[in-house]
Amino acid sequence: MQPYGIQSTALRYFLEVVRCGSISEASQRLNVAASAVSRQIAKLERELETPLLERRARGVVPSAAGERLAVHAHKAQLASEQVAAELRGLADLRRGQVRLATTEGFSLDFLPEVIVAFRQGYAGIHFSLEVCAPAAVTRRVQEGDADLGLTFSLRPEPDISVDATLSGAIEAVVAPEHPLAGRTGLTLADLQPFPLALPMPDTTVRQLFDICCGVQGLSFEPVLVSNNMQALYRFAALGGGVALSSELSLRSRLREGQLVALPLLDEGLAARRIELQSMAGRELPPAVTAFRQALIGALGR
Structure with a gap:
C-alpha cells in the first residue's frame, strides 16, 4: 500500500466528506467536482483494500475502518498544523489560536473570566468559543474541531484525555x-x-x-x-x-x-463530573498548552 501523507488529495477529500456527511457538500467546500471527490475516495479504498464510507439515503457515514482512518488523519493534521505554527514563530506565545468547546453554563462567566486573565499576559493569543450540548463538546474534541473541551461527563469516552476533573454535583x-x-x-x-x-x-x-x-x-x-x-x-x-x-x-x-x-443530597445527583478534555495522543500547540494550565489552575480555585 502506498503511504498517504496528511496532505494527500485523497485523504484530504475523505476527511472533508466525513466532516460534511455528504460528497456533494464536501465538493462545494473543496471547490471541486463531486465526481473528482468520489474518484479520490475510491482510489483510497482500493489502496487500503476496504470500504471507508457507507452510502445512506441522506448522505454518507464512515465505516468502521473509515472511522479509524478519520481519527488518525485528524491527529496527523493537527500535528502538521502545530509544526507549521512553530515554523512561523508562534511557539513563543506571541501569537496563537485556542479553540474551545463548552456547555452553556461555563460560557456565561467562568471561561470569559479565565480568558481575560490569561490574555493579560498573552495578548497575542486569540480564542474561539463554541457552545453546545455536553456530548457534542466531547465529539468536537474527538474530531479535532476543538482543542479543549469543558463539559459534564457521566462516563469515560474513547479518544479523550481528561486533563482535570471537578465535582459536577447538582x-x-x-x-x-x-x-x-x-x-x-x-x-x-x-x-x-x-x-x-x-x-x-x-x-x-x-x-x-x-x-x-x-x-x-x-x-x-x-x-x-x-x-x-x-x-x-x-x-x-x-x-x-x-x-x-x-x-x-x-x-x-x-x-x-x-x-x-x-x-442536593439525593443519591445519584452527584454522579456527573466536570471534565477538561483534549484529544488523546495529541501534542497540543504551545498556546493551547499554556491556556490548559491556566484552566486547570482556575478549576482548582
Missing part, C-alpha cells in the same frame, strides 16, 4: 431571599412546594434529575423549561423559583451574592 439555586436560602442541604422532595425552572432533556442536569425523580416516584411540573441557562438563572435570581446548576457555572454570581446554591 445544586438547587435560589435568590438570597428565597424561603430555602438558609438551608444547608435539600432533597428533591423539599423542592416540590416551589416553582421549578429546568433545562432541556439533552443536558446532564435534566437527565440525572429525571432519573432520580423516577427512582423516588416524584413528579414535578416545571413552570419554566428552557435551553438557555441564562434565562433559568435570571428566573431564580428574580425570586421566580428554584433552578438547578453546578457551583462552577455560577461561581461569580454566588460570590457577588446574586444567587445562593444549596447542595
Whole structure:
C-alpha cells in the first residue's frame, strides 16, 4: 500500500466528506467536482483494500475502518498544523489560536473570566468559543474541531484525555431571599412546594434529575423549561423559583451574592463530573498548552 501523507488529495477529500456527511457538500467546500471527490475516495479504498464510507439515503457515514482512518488523519493534521505554527514563530506565545468547546453554563462567566486573565499576559493569543450540548463538546474534541473541551461527563469516552476533573454535583439555586436560602442541604422532595425552572432533556442536569425523580416516584411540573441557562438563572435570581446548576457555572454570581446554591443530597445527583478534555495522543500547540494550565489552575480555585 502506498503511504498517504496528511496532505494527500485523497485523504484530504475523505476527511472533508466525513466532516460534511455528504460528497456533494464536501465538493462545494473543496471547490471541486463531486465526481473528482468520489474518484479520490475510491482510489483510497482500493489502496487500503476496504470500504471507508457507507452510502445512506441522506448522505454518507464512515465505516468502521473509515472511522479509524478519520481519527488518525485528524491527529496527523493537527500535528502538521502545530509544526507549521512553530515554523512561523508562534511557539513563543506571541501569537496563537485556542479553540474551545463548552456547555452553556461555563460560557456565561467562568471561561470569559479565565480568558481575560490569561490574555493579560498573552495578548497575542486569540480564542474561539463554541457552545453546545455536553456530548457534542466531547465529539468536537474527538474530531479535532476543538482543542479543549469543558463539559459534564457521566462516563469515560474513547479518544479523550481528561486533563482535570471537578465535582459536577447538582445544586438547587435560589435568590438570597428565597424561603430555602438558609438551608444547608435539600432533597428533591423539599423542592416540590416551589416553582421549578429546568433545562432541556439533552443536558446532564435534566437527565440525572429525571432519573432520580423516577427512582423516588416524584413528579414535578416545571413552570419554566428552557435551553438557555441564562434565562433559568435570571428566573431564580428574580425570586421566580428554584433552578438547578453546578457551583462552577455560577461561581461569580454566588460570590457577588446574586444567587445562593444549596447542595442536593439525593443519591445519584452527584454522579456527573466536570471534565477538561483534549484529544488523546495529541501534542497540543504551545498556546493551547499554556491556556490548559491556566484552566486547570482556575478549576482548582
